[in-house]
Amino acid sequence: MKKTIVTAACALLALTGVAGAAEHLIEMHNKGEKGAMVFVPDFVRAAPGDTVRFVAVDKGHNAESIKGMVPAGVEPFKGGVNEEVTVTLEKDGVYGIKCAPHYGMGMVALVVVGEPTNTEEAAAVKHPGKAKKVFAELFGHAVASK
Numbered sequence: 001m002k003k004t005i006v007t008a009a010c011a012l013l014a015l016t017g018v019a020g021a022a023e024h025l026i027e028m029h030n031k032g033e034k035g036a037m038v039f040v041p042d043f044v045r046a047a048p049g050d051t052v053r054f055v056a057v058d059k060g061h062n063a064e065s066i067k068g069m070v071p072a073g074v075e076p077f078k079g080g081v082n083e084e085v086t087v088t089l090e091k092d093g094v095y096g097i098k099c100a101p102h103y104g105m106g107m108v109a110l111v112v113v114g115e116p117t118n119t120e121e122a123a124a125v126k127h128p129g130k131a132k133k134v135f136a137e138l139f140g141h142a143v144a145s146k
């Protein structure tokens with residue numbers, strides 16, 4: 001009897017997995033291939049309705065949306081330091097994310113959902129220090145992989 005229930009639950013999970021939204025994992029690290037203080041990966045392409053889960057693998061990081069870098073009508077989000085945040089991205093567009101303590105060190109990420117509708121506005125946002133260079137690169141990906 002118990003086995004039947006488990007099997008049914010698995011079948012249901014498999015079904016929703018096919019039809020449902022994907023989850024993208026972005027980890028926060030003190031060190032990565034691209035240097036110190038990084039989101040891994042720092043560029044994600046997602047579909048509307050997908051979720052992105054930010055996990056602080058190393059301590060001292062957070063994930064929050066950057067002002068002016070979410071599509072119109074989207075609520076900004078802000079995770080606390082060391083806090084795991086999961087956001088569901090319903091609207092098409094680009095989403096710029098930063099780690100507040102390491103923003104100037106270039107700890108930023110870009111998520112493109114569906115059609116990047118707000119690229120121009122988002123790309124016009126000014127950033128401190130190394131974040132400027134990292135975003136220039138990330139917007140390059142957004143255009144190139146379209």
Ligand SMILES: [Cu+2]
Nearest residue numbers: 061099102107
């Ligand atoms: Cu950080």
